[in-house]
Amino acid sequence: MADGRMKGVEGASGGAGEEDERNEEAREELELALSLGRQGWHLPPRQEPAPPSVNWTVVLPEWNPDAAGSSRAAERGLGGQSIPSLGFRDMLGGILDGPRSGGSMEVGWDNLDEEDEDRDLQNKRLRVRRFGEESPQQSGGSATPLGSESPFLPVPDEHVHFKLSRFPEHELEFGLSLFPNDGDGENQRDDNNEQVDDAENSGGRDSEDVGIRMDLSDDLLHLIFSFLGQKDLCRAGAACKQWRSASVHDDFWKSLKFENTRISQQNFVNICRRYQSVTELNLHGVMHAELLVLEAIMFLRHLKMLTMGKGQLGEAFFQALAECPLLTSLTVTDASLGTGIQEVTVNHDGLRELQILKCRALRISVRCSTIQILSLRRTGMAHVSLNCPQLLELDFQSCHKLSDNAIRQAATSCPLLAKLDMSSCSCVTDETLRDIASSCPNLSVLDASNCPNISFESVRLPMLIDLRLLSCEGITSGSMAAIAYSRLLEALQLDNCSLLTSVSLDLPHLKNISLVHLRKFADLNLRSPVLSYIKVSRCSALHRVSITSTVLQKLVLQKQESLSSLSLQCHNLIDVDLSDCESLTNAICEVFSDGGGCPMLRSLILDNCESLSMVELNSSSLASLSLAGCRSMTHLRLSCPNLQNVNLDGCDHLQKAAFCPVGLESLNLGICPKLIVLCIEAPNMSILELKGCGVLSEASINCPRLTSLDASFCRQLGDDSLSRMAEACPLIEHLILSSCLSIDIDGLSSLHCLHKLTLLDLSYTFLINLKPVFDSCTQLKVLKLSACKYLSDSSLDALYREGALPLLVELDLSYSSIGQTAIEDLLACCTNLVNVNLNGCTNLQELVCGSDDCSSVDMPVDFCPPYSAPVKNDEINERSGRQLEVLNCTGCPNIKKVVIPSMANFLHLSKINLNLSTNLKEVDLTCSNLFTLNLSNCSSLEILKLDCPKLTNLQLLACTMLQEEELESAISLCSALEILNVHSCPKINALDFGRLRVVCPSLKRIQSSLIS
DSSP: OHHHHHTTTSOOOTTOHHHHHHHHHHHTSOOOOOOOOOOBEEEOOOSSOOOSOEEEEOSOOOOOTTTTTOHHHHHHHTTTOOOOOEEESOSSOOBOOOBOGGGOEEEOSTTOOHHHHHHHHHOOEEEEOOTTOOOTTOOSSOOOSSOSSOOEEEEOSSOOOOBOSSOOSSOEEEOOOOOOOOSSSSOOBOTTSOBOOHHHHTTSOOOSOOOEEEEOOHHHHHHHHTTOOHHHHHHHHTSOHHHHHHHTOGGGGSEEEOTTOOOOHHHHHHHHHHOTTOOEEEOTTOTTHHHHHHHHGGGOTTOOEEEEESSEEOHHHHHHGGGOTTOOEEEEESOEESOSSSEEEEEOSSOOEEEEESOBOSEEEEEOTTOOEEEOTTOBOSEEEEEOTTOOEEEOTTOTTOOHHHHHHHHHTOTTOOEEEOTTOTTOOHHHHHHHHHHOTTOOEEEOTTOTTOOOTTOOOTTOOEEEOTTOTTOOGGGHHHHHTOTTOOEEEOTTOTTOOEEEEEOTTOOEEEEESOTTOOEEEEEOTTOOEEEEESOTTOOEEEEEESSOOEEEOTTOTTOOEEEEEETTOOEEEOTTOTTOOTTHHHHHSTTSSOTTOOEEEOTTOTTOOEEEEEOSSOOEEEOTTOTTOOEEEEEETTOOEEEOTTOTTOOEEEEEEEOOSEEEOOOOTTOOEEEEEOTTOOEEEOTTOTTOOEEEEEOTTOOEEEOTTOTTOOHHHHHHHHHHOTTOOEEEOTTOTTOOHHHHHGGGGOTTOOEEEOTTOOOOOOHHHHHHOTTOOEEEOTTOTTOOGGGGHHHHHSOOOTTOOEEEOTTOOOOHHHHHHHHHHOTTOOEEEOTTOTTOOEEEOOOSSOTTSOOOTTTSOOOSSOOOHHHHHHHHOOOOOEEEOTTOTTOOEEEEOGGGOOTTOOEEEOTTOTTOOEEEEEOTTOOEEEOTTOTTOOEEEEEOTTOOEEEOTTOTTOOHHHHHHHHTTOTTOOEEEOTTOTTSOSSOOHHHHHHOTTOOEEEOOSOO
16 A cells, blocks of 8 residues: 555656666565664765755645646656655664765754654644745754754755665665645746746745645544554655654554565564564564574563464574563464474473474474464474373374374373364374274364275264264275264265265264265265255265255255155255256155145255156245256146246146146246146236147136236147136236137137237238127237238228227238238228338239328228318328338338328338338338338339438448439438448449538438449
8 A cells, every 4th residue: 555655755766877776676675674773874975066055945845636646747847857766774763964075964863852853743733835935944054854953955956865874785765756746747937947936827826825734643643554564654654753653653563574575683673672562473484584583582572473484493493482471372384393303392381372384394392281272284294292281273184294103192192182183194093093082082073084094983982073084985884883973963074985885874963964976875864953054966876865854944966866765854944956866756746745844845946857757746835946857747737826936948748737726927838849738827927928839729727917928839729728718817918829820710709808908919820800809809009910821801991991999009911911902091091000010011012102081991981080160281181190100011022112292191100111122113202200211122223212301311232223313312302311321232333422422411321332
């Protein structure tokens, strides 16, 4: 954090020579010079002759938030010159003397008045002055730069450069930028290269007193500094006396963390001398850490925690620890102990925790009367001797060189031992375990993983709570008797025990068990009232599982290919996942039904259980069921009144399905090509999708709240099923019967029960007579008759002759056999239509809308308004104006002419699509609100006349016969046209569109090919 803040005050190092390079290297090393000695700071002579000295007032520049803290702003303020860094040999001390000859000086604080210094340290307001402002304390004599007696320092006019009198091997450098900060980062000068007065630059601003007062109390500063590390505290302490005083507070230096830091011996001793209340010290990765500790041990009498590592620690180091009577924790990592030929002894009466990790030693002796935790993990030693009567935790993990006898002697010498980790100690045997069990009766945690020579037979550990036996090749089913003796056992791990064939345990306190990758494991029988977690995975031979527990809530037995029998007595079981258990039989349904032992079951996953053929579940608690991929299932019967979600993806052999009753709100049966009989009783269901049930012939659907039914491609669905469905589901609004070839007049007549039906899709059916639809569905708004090839012109007579379906706004007659006359009458008389689709209508030859009335059609007497009273033309247009907005005639192969004059009164028409009408030759449109016109791939188009002032998008892709002159004439009246596509139009010059832009200045984008 401080690194980022110091960027604004550290000097730039570019072009400073070898001396600056050495400073740059030293900056990377942390030299915490915190001693209270009176060393001096040396100012070396300048390389260039110094001009007459200029007095600088050593005060901070005016704070400008836009430029403060920026090194670049500093360089601009000094005319682009780099600012040298200020090296502090001792940031807390140093003696400032008067200037010496030769341009160098010794500056110190010896002559500071004690009263003034105390007053400065207590000062809580920072006086900030602009450069050039005269200080009230100004005098003509030289003075110390940071003292209170004189605020002036004779320096060259570019910058001030401090250097150490005795350049150390390592130093912590700080940069002090002495530059004005006017906000723009540049000095304002007059014609004579003199700096312009600030009052003049600022428009008369008073420059005598532009100081800023900041309240920074000691308490607030203490709080801020509490978030800084030691390196940041050092840098902050170089700012001023108040910060120096705050940064050296004992609260910040009780924990010294020098991990992987280069620090000199003298400096470390000075720090320890200054802060003798240190309680935590970390020297991991510090060179010669042993010597540092030995030199400063007399000042570390309050030390409680010590961390060492990466180096050589001899016997003298461990003997010196006696000088730290309060030491309670010692950690040594990755170090060489002793000389390699003698025993290393750790003897300390106050030590509570000792960790010697990844170290190298011949012999280790620990004699600590109060130690409770000892870890020798991954330490290479041939022998260990312990005299620790209070030891509770012992860790020998991966101590490969220790013999079985050495481990036995060490563990048995600790009668209070409660936790033992000897994992990966391959030499451990059952005899050692038995001796430990007899000598350590309070042992509660044991980790003997990766010990191939133990079988755990005849081992009695009655107080054992946690047992880990991972990858123990000697563990077999016979070991379970010894494990069952530990009646207090709560956690058991038996992963990768390759010879284990069965586990049968009745432990009243067992909570967790893990059984992973057991190749021969076949039978699991667990009884524990508090069992809450079971992990069984990759047990390919497991075929029988029996579990009794009152607190188990989740059971996961995925990919148990041989599992065929499952018995559960788990009254609080909520989630069960049996995915990919290919051998499960139909009997599993009894386990999860009411009375089967899982009364609280909410979620059941049986995905890819390919042996299930008939699933019958009767559960009052089940809310989610997944049977995806159960390809052998032919019958499904669910009686689950609270069922909210069911997944039947991939159940492509399902023949009969019954959901009676269920709480489903929606159901998608996916693709069930063999489903014949379907029965649904769902009082809350609103959406039902049956598309893909091609042979569904008998359907009984009782869903009083159903609003949407999609029965697409149900070719065998008959009129009887549709009639029962309509009577039982009166709230249906959307009914899709596309490709329901068995639906006839009787089925359509039953739609009178659907008083809220607004969408009806009868596409791809063989219907001839639509009168039942017109009579029954008076509220219909959308009617889709796409590809109804048996419809004739007379089939739609009721629409334009009798005014049927007055609310109809969308009509789809795509690919139908409707004739030219019927289409023209529909467009002329059905004024409420908003969207009309005539795609692929082969009988459509001309689309000419020449009149705005229906005089050619015999309409009812009350269909048209009476003409007895004279009306104005505007009122007639408003009353007879058509609502059509979208007209789609894509792919009409025989259409040759499209004419929509202004008298047609299509006031709302905004989009026309005539794409792929290959025989279309003439288009003449006068539409005041048309926005989009698509004539792409109309290869015969020759005549194009447009009077569409709001047209913005014109697509003429591959109109090969269209001339450029015709196009220019057409777009001349399209004043809002922005996008024009003439790609693959060979008769339109693709290299020069200037003429088009002249004709239509609003054009923004022209799409074309590169070939003219």
